[in-house]
Amino acid sequence: MTVEGIVPGKLRLGVNIDHVATVRNARGGLTPDPVRAALLAIEAGADGITAHLREDRRHIIDSDIARLMDSISRPLNFEMAATREMVDIALKTRPHACCLVPEKREERTTEGGLDVIGGRDRLEPMVGELAAAGIRVSLFIEADPRQLDAARAIGAPVVELHTGSYCDAASGADRDRELARIVQAAAHAEVLGLECHAGHGLSYETVAPVAAIPTIAELNIGHFLIGEAVFVGLEQAIAGMRRRMDDARRAAL
């Protein structure tokens, strides 16, 4: 299935619009509209849109997903917990892609990767159901080769490496260590034949070394871009990220 916005070999940018909805929900109204943000992001060069429908609907709500499906011309990457409720919503909605992420109501944001090893029996049938519906399934995991092996074993074609520990590292040495884990995991994904994405916490300061990893096909970035957009606008914020990604990838080739 050819999907507009997916060019083989290009490092794609998926813009996560969750936190436009966070601002909207702060007052319970209709603005700022995350769908308008998605349309502007696509105009600014986003290759896809990511939206996380959390169980507690703290930001993206069900009608946002429906309106995104009706409005955007680029692929929707629907982030969701691995629950029956969310699988049923995904099967009804049929987004281009689903990314299964761990979720706890008490967390401020995603705290870690999906435990595919421990949750294999529960995850494998869900991956199968979503894939059978023509949805590209990715698993949001730590940069751990064992989790990649498990993702491959249950038939997920894509993994997204959690870059939070790398982005949040307290020192240069810690950041270098976390980056090395991501580099090794991305290489392992290629050996396994898995498409490799990365995301969480990426910013202008941290994106280049991850974008330089040649086997990574897509970066999903949201919180930093929405924050930057408060000061310079969404188009300029995205253009700045796109430029840093492309410069890093070009320098690495």
Ligand SMILES: CC(=O)[C@@H](O)[C@H](O)COP(=O)(O)O
């Ligand atoms: C999985 C991930 O890292 C993010 O895409 C996720 O959406 C983070 O959750 P919040 O957007 O609620 O912070």
Ligand SMILES: NCC(=O)COP(=O)(O)O
């Ligand atoms: N899966 C990562 C994502 O979609 C965006 O994460 P963040 O940039 O909002 O931390």
